[in-house]
Amino acid sequence: MPTGQEHTVKAxxxxxxxxxxxxxxxxxxxxxxxxxxxTALSRGDAELAKQVRxxxxxxxxxxxxxxxxxxxxxxxxxPMADDLREVVAxxxxxxxxxxxGDYAKNIAKRVPSIHTGPDRIEAISILPAMAxxxxxxxxxxxxxxxxxxAEAALEVCRRDRALDDFYNSIFRVxxxxxxxxxxxxxxxxxxxxxxxxxxxxxxHATNVxxxxxxxxxxxYLADRDSLEGRA
Amino acid sequence: MPTGQEHTVKAxxxxxxxxxxxxxxxxxxxxxxxxxxxTALSRGDAELAKQVRxxxxxxxxxxxxxxxxxxxxxxxxxPMADDLREVVAxxxxxxxxxxxGDYAKNIAKRVPSIHTGPDRIEAISILPAMAxxxxxxxxxxxxxxxxxxAEAALEVCRRDRALDDFYNSIFRVxxxxxxxxxxxxxxxxxxxxxxxxxxxxxxHATNVxxxxxxxxxxxYLADRDSLEGRA
Numbered sequence: 001m002p003t004g005q006e007h008t009v010k011a012x013x014x015x016x017x018x019x020x021x022x023x024x025x026x027x028x029x030x031x032x033x034x035x036x037x038x039t040a041l042s043r044g045d046a047e048l049a050k051q052v053r054x055x056x057x058x059x060x061x062x063x064x065x066x067x068x069x070x071x072x073x074x075x076x077x078x079p080m081a082d083d084l085r086e087v088v089a090x091x092x093x094x095x096x097x098x099x100x101g102d103y104a105k106n107i108a109k110r111v112p113s114i115h116t117g118p119d120r121i122e123a124i125s126i127l128p129a130m131a132x133x134x135x136x137x138x139x140x141x142x143x144x145x146x147x148x149x150a151e152a153a154l155e156v157c158r159r160d161r162a163l164d165d166f167y168n169s170i171f172r173v174x175x176x177x178x179x180x181x182x183x184x185x186x187x188x189x190x191x192x193x194x195x196x197x198x199x200x201x202x203x204h205a206t207n208v209x210x211x212x213x214x215x216x217x218x219x220y221l222a223d224r225d226s227l228e229g230r231a
Numbered sequence: 232m233p234t235g236q237e238h239t240v241k242a243x244x245x246x247x248x249x250x251x252x253x254x255x256x257x258x259x260x261x262x263x264x265x266x267x268x269x270t271a272l273s274r275g276d277a278e279l280a281k282q283v284r285x286x287x288x289x290x291x292x293x294x295x296x297x298x299x300x301x302x303x304x305x306x307x308x309x310p311m312a313d314d315l316r317e318v319v320a321x322x323x324x325x326x327x328x329x330x331x332g333d334y335a336k337n338i339a340k341r342v343p344s345i346h347t348g349p350d351r352i353e354a355i356s357i358l359p360a361m362a363x364x365x366x367x368x369x370x371x372x373x374x375x376x377x378x379x380x381a382e383a384a385l386e387v388c389r390r391d392r393a394l395d396d397f398y399n400s401i402f403r404v405x406x407x408x409x410x411x412x413x414x415x416x417x418x419x420x421x422x423x424x425x426x427x428x429x430x431x432x433x434x435h436a437t438n439v440x441x442x443x444x445x446x447x448x449x450x451y452l453a454d455r456d457s458l459e460g461r462a
Binding site for chain 1: 298302305306307309310315319323326402406409410413416417420423424427
């Protein structure tokens with residue numbers, strides 16, 4: 001027969017397992033949303049863009065479930081130290097993934113404004129590579145969370161710099177494109193926001209990486225600005 | 232002599248009072264950050280812009296304090312129903328105010344990129360009115376939280392539509408400005424992001440309003456998209 005304490009520990013482990021499962025499910029949906037939004041953008045596929053928007057509700061629902069479960073675990077199991085850090089991290093990570101989903105939704109929302117004529121705006125072609133970088137960061141940081149791997153989390157933080165550089169160069173390319181094709185200024189302005197959304201997805205993956213690092217080690221990463229390094 | 236239960240209730244009320252105080256302090260700092268960022272932008276005051284960026288750390292610190300206190304209250308006092316909703320709302324509202332502070336910081340960061348020459352970009356002049364609308368929403372929703380006023384929270388949600396309309400018209404004005412002044416495209420592109428940041432501040436004030444409404448009534452506001460109404 002298990003003792004009362006063993007029973008509590010086991011129940012806590014089950015709750016944590018459930019929390020991890022929900023987070024990984026959310027992460028999968030967010031990655032899919034980024035990929036689908038970019039496909040919709042590249043193809044001018046308004047129907048797919050619409051699906052991204054409606055699927056975002058599923059992410060929101062899981063976030064609400066994580067919140068409910070995390071609060072219940074804190075109230076009922078009164079976890080301490082490492083365990084409490086982990087539950088609070090799950091709560092915060094869910095909120096960040098919800099935001100990542102919002103950015104994907106935001107990209108999808110712009111599809112009809114970008115494909116206003118029969119011609120494909122040439123400038124779109126530089127964005128998918130940036131989206132892949134951002135999406136890989138999301139996937140890798142969630143893997144780092146699942147395996148409590150502080151080193152892998154650090155590695156994601158380091159990659160944010162490359163994404164920022166990518167963003168800065170895309171920003172300049174798009175401005176040049178505007179100057180040279182004043183008729184497309186409105187469409188290209190929307191692409192600027194798409195690029196910015198991708199850059200923000202990378203920022204949020206970095207935020208999650210910081211939370212994973214803290215949950216795994218109990219130490220804060222050095223001052224965020226030194227990692228941010230963006231203007 | 233107070234009974235044990237009275238003692239717990241009183242301790243809980245003190246904690247909630249402390250949480251409310253911290254949130255209101257954060258909100259004051261966020262409003263100040265928006266105002267200072269816009270002043271820095273209008274005057275091209277790089278020094279003031281720098282102060283906004285460094286003061287943002289104070290907002291982050293208070294958020295961490297709210298998080299610690301809220302988790303402690305949930306774990307130690309095991310609040311139920313209304314009380315639990317209030318603590319969770321405080322936790323989430325603090326996270327949103329932190330984001331509002333980030334948007335103000337982001338506006339401040341753009342000041343040096345916008346004031347690159349001796350001439351003031353004329354298009355800047357349309358932004359302060361939009362900033363006032365957004366900042367008023369932040370102030371009013373925090374007042375609604377402090378007074379648990381669900382009706383005032385609803386009122387803030389309704390105003391988000393006006394801010395979105397304002398944003399859409401500024402977006403068009405700035406694009407026209409770009410077409411007519413191709414030399415300023417880079418600076419005006421930064422202004423597009425400033426306008427977008429202000430629009431996002433309004434979105435976040437609306438998110439807080441939804442949380443205040445839920446904390447005060449236990450009911451969710453109707454589907455967010457119907458309130459969002461933005462593309």
